[in-house]
Amino acid sequence: MAADLKLAAFFLLAVASLPLLVVADCDCEASTDEGNDKARALTLKIVAIFCILFASSVGCAIPSLGRRFPALRPDTDLFLAVKAFAAGVILATAFVHMLPEAFDKLGSPCLVDGPWQKFPFAGLVAMLAAIATLVVDTIATGYFQRAHAKTATSVGDVETSDHAHGGHGHAHGVVSAIASSSTSNADGGAQLIRHRVIAQVLELGIIAHSVIIGMSLGASESPSTIKPLVAALTFHQFFEGIGLGGCIVQAQFRLKSVLTMALFFSLTTPVGVVIGIGISSTYNENSPRALIIEGVLHAAAAGILIYMALVDLLAEDFMNPRVQNNGRLQLIINVSLLVGTALMSMLAIWA
Template sequence: MAADLKLAALCFLLLVSSLPLLAHAECECETSEEEHDKAGALKLKIIAIFCILVASAAGCGIPSLGRRFPALRPDTDLFFAVKAFAAGVILATSFVHILPEAFERLGSPCLVDGPWQKFPFAGFVAMLAAIATLVVDTIATGYFQRAHAKKASAAAGYLEASDADHTQGGHFHGASAAIASSSFAGESDDGAQLIRHRVISQVLELGIIVHSVIIGMSLGASESASAIKPLVVALTFHQFFEGIGLGGCIVQARYRLKSVLMMSLFFSLTTPLGVVIGIGISSGYDENSPRALIVQGLLDAAAAGILNYMALVDLLAEDFMNPRVQNNGRLQVIINISLLVGTALMSILAAWA
């Protein structure tokens, strides 16, 4: 069911971004006269595919090492610090990398027709995407928690009925029923928290995937070797840090190995796949065409809204309000510094990306 919700949300975002294409707008913006080295650019794109693939897989896999290295387990201070760093990376990605791109594309002078110059669509779409993420987040969490509560209630009811059939040992069975009921309550709380982490990991991956496809296609469609070189380095670090954040959420969700591998593989392949698509369409792709500007601008804005919500609500607020953090001043200082370092490093990368 969670997979269906994720797929439905992705389809909704793509549908919304495609609606403006029904209105055709003509624009004759001139492309730059920069000399293109197609052979050199293609070589760099192939290098980029492998670098980004390895960095994404490594970043997503690091949090899973807690099984072998106790210091990286979800209940350690180091894990909180790493997750805060990754959340800072995702937050900076939203505000510093993606949202400015959305404003630039949807405010382009090439979009002379239509309402694009009269209304801040980038901020509006980002706001709607954040609200939509909130709706999906709450509905999915509520649905699965109710389903889990029904199962726990049915199990507790079965135990009480079984206890009633053995009345000859009334006090003993009554005590055992009370202990079992308390145990079920603890398991119910743990199950609700687990469901929350699973919803967070899936919604976060959705937001990252939307952005990853776009940046991959932009790199793949470029024919300028001088523009691609810094992008390869920036995107490699970008995907590595985002992978750490997503990997931390996946670890907390406690998926089975098959699901962990599928989610990690899906994340790792998304940007390289976008690069391959960009290479395929590079011959007829014009990044200054109204259609390209509208589609990329709306998708960038939607991705910014999703990642902004996830970073602030589901990652930072979730951990910063955790009783363990609230009761440990030293840990509060550590994760605040880690957050600032993450935002600073990703913001600096904006100078090259």
Template sequence: MAKFKNMVFWYILLLLPAIVLGECTCDSEDEERNKPEALKYKMAALAAILVASAIGVCIPVLGKAIPALSPERSFFFIIKAFAAGVILATGFIHVLPDAFERLTSPCLKENPWGNFPFSGFIAMVVAMATLMVDTYATSYYKKKSMKTGVLVAQSGNEEGVIHAHSHGHASMMAGSDSELLRNRVISQVLELGIIVHSVIIGIALGASESPKTIRPLVGALTFHQFFEGMGLGGSIGQAKFKSGAVAIMVLFFSLTTPIGIIIGLGITNAYDENSPTALIVEGVFDSASAGILIYMALVDFLAADFMHPRMQSNGKLQLGANVSLLLGAGLMSLIAKWA
């Protein structure tokens, strides 16, 4: 009997590592597949996400229609703080962990993917690249605005206008134009970062055939896109684009995830989320998206607004912005439980 127990003990001991390693597989997960039912949830997700994205991105954009949402009002700082919290949490909690998971998958070769933290590296490089684009674009537009300002000043002097007045007016115009153009660069780069991530989650949802997987994602991604839309809408509102450009940016963001879902539906049979190609492509794009979102939230939203003279001189506004920031980041982090 003792000998038999000994054999059982050693058998379990030798088998245990194989069981543990066996959990880590590259085969598609054995989910409850139900194509017709999954399709119903996908259609519901497509409609819900489209409506939520459009509403979320339009709320801050309607500054002219709703005076309280105007970028000139202090309340706009509260909205932007909430948006920054949402974008920051999206980068750190939703996108970057997905990138790490994909690029450290056992389905990829150990060399090079297991030997270097590519996700963090790509996010860092893209964040630095975003900084460079931000810096050079701002510098270019500032020089361009100053040139325009000098021409205005010279023109004013030729017409007999007082030099100091014309020069001061031109400088103010140049500064205002430079800030406006920088806000436009910020909103366009931010939309790029958000869209990359939105397409990926749309394709993943559309390609899934498991109602059990899709069901919780419908509500979670609806709220996810709504809050992300608010963040982008705040940036678009501050950029003061013409109506046509605003409509294009709003439409582009609103349609991105639904288009991703449609692409996912089209490639359902061919798509394998555990294939090395899918893992590498999604992991690299997620890493890049995370780098853009984290940089934009910290530098172009939080640092710029929290150091703004209006914020620095108003204690109540500071408190409101801090609470709003924590609320935005907290809600977006909570959604990660389901999405």
């Protein structure tokens, strides 16, 4: 787990260093907006930092309240409905907000040199990112499951030997009971490992796009652009936090790991806003280098989130026998999913 957190920290620092690359080579003229008001924009950005930080923290913390409020436990219908809603928000973020932005950036008329106008690179990058996420997901799950099975087998062999030597008359019954218990523990351990891998991979995907959208807000100098972004990002981070928080609760991490993952999620977008504020005076969103870097990152983040939302969040719950055998619960989570995608998609009208 410590290695995963170090990887997340390195990934965040790598993304945070990208502004150093996008402030140069401004071949296209910077966009001008008569409505620019730096003082008013800065005030709104500061408000955005605190609003997004609060919404992210509360959203990520809500699933953890299941210990005090039974209705929020991972095994309840309400939890599944809220998780489906959050997955819908994440899915709409990828399809409606990030992927179209990637196509706009990589198809910009400012990219006159190179192959950018001749091939849909945004779709290619999103596809490769989804495949890469699948590879990481399966390899990590397989590795940890093999390690867990090896450990469980070693412990089971020792216990079987001890009980068998304790009484030959009862050896067969004891061995059978231990074998049954070992199988049950192995299944539970495999499921726990799966939840932990899902939570960690989802966190990395969220970090990628959270920094990007934070930088976009922080670099803007137009209050009319920032206002709807504050509302949209606050809404988005709150429900995305619920989705991530639900995965963290199901993964049963230790308290230190839970707090670390929640802190990373809560701070990524505010940190992105701060970075955007820092580069706003020299940043040219129409420079070829900025367009390529932002377009590729938007597409990659979209691919990661699409895979995570469909495979690790929705399919995981929708294919659960408990859901499959309950028509009422199926209807509830399907409606919840559609409402989440609809609300997040509607925000594209303003932001």
